[in-house]
Amino acid sequence: MTSGMAEDHRKPPMRDLLADAAFELFEEKGFEQTTVDDIVARAGVGRRSFFRYFPSKEDVVFPDHERCLDDMVAFLKTAADGTDLVEHACEATLLVARMYAERPERSLMRYRHIRDVPALRDHEHIVIRRYEHALAAFLREGFAFRPDGPLHAEIIAAAASAAHNHAVRTWLRNGATTDAVAAARTALASVRAAWGAPPTPAEPDDYVVVITRSRAPLQDVLHHVEHALARIAPADDAE
Template sequence: MSKPRARERLAEAAFALFDEAGYEHTTIDDITERAGLGRTTFFRHYRSKEDVIFPDHDWLLDQVASRLQTSSHATALVAVSDAVRLVLTHYVAEGDLARRRYALTSRVPALRDREIASVARYQRLFREFIAGWMADIAEPAPLRAELMAAAVVAAHNHVLRRWLRGDSPDPNREVDEAMRMVIGLFASPAQDGNGTTVVAFRTGQDIDTLIPALRRLAEEHPAT
């Protein structure tokens, strides 16, 4: 078995010490001593003790921004759903580390404040993107964009917390369902009141199963 990388060793040592001694009483020297590494190595990977807990927010925000920027007006809603799924998938892939972080931030107020600030950055990014997408809607867009961005983040966080607590066996399916609900709340009808509005979303169902379901839905809810 290969030896864990320095970054992983530091993170494992830090979380173990946070559990044993508490976050406030654990120092960087404690972490490096437990990991068997030096301070120079620590600062090569992390800027502070806090960054051991939140190492990837900047990278994730860049990934979300990149996904949103690759969309067109017609694919904006798909891009939002993809970006939400990207963030959720990252945390699910972390597995036990994500759950340990959740437990730690739940009991340390300073870390909880940092988490709230990070969530606000995601919401601002979604709000700015959605406001641009809605710019050609007749009604004032800022409030609608703010509400939709808040709903997007709330949907993601609801599913993520269910998974972190062990209540969600299939978080990817749940987040797809949650995003369909959000889009259903905010997708605008055709401006002239006629025509057909199509909302795109990802689903785990194959196309042969999905098409009959969509037809049934259209028959049950005909346009008026």
């Protein structure tokens, strides 16, 4: 049995060779009419090589997802103390957009096949869920200090995935000609706005917020404002 480590680096790696052959055939004959035997014949390798890389014909349609999931998990682990968890989770999803953007033609082909083949659509759901699970696991750990941490984590992971997936789907529907990563980042902004840490002002004590009944006596309101300002900005008195 030859090992993947023995690959000749002047040739595309076996995984890519198989995926390229598969996508060629899917374009020519359709996904359902293509067999694994067709793919290995086109790639000029043995059947066992195929199954060493892909558990099924469905998986060759998503050849980079395993690597991307590994990259995502590795990236999530780089969070340091003080990292905004929601921000970090949103950044992690951009690795998926980047994977789509690296091979726009292949992403477009996949998009068309998924649209036409219900079994592939189901398979894609399951693949995509793995990213969401990785995000949720990361957020669950980070929000462990909150009583509602697990719920909070699930909601944000689902919202971030949905925003990302919507952006990538729209990018594909429009022909994959724009910047997928920028589109995903824009879509994630509303997840950040809803769930991320509020932006820290340069001087955290530089603002005071007052909420009052408008029918409260004016002098009382002014007194409370004065009091709040004095309490929050004692430095002014010292100057």
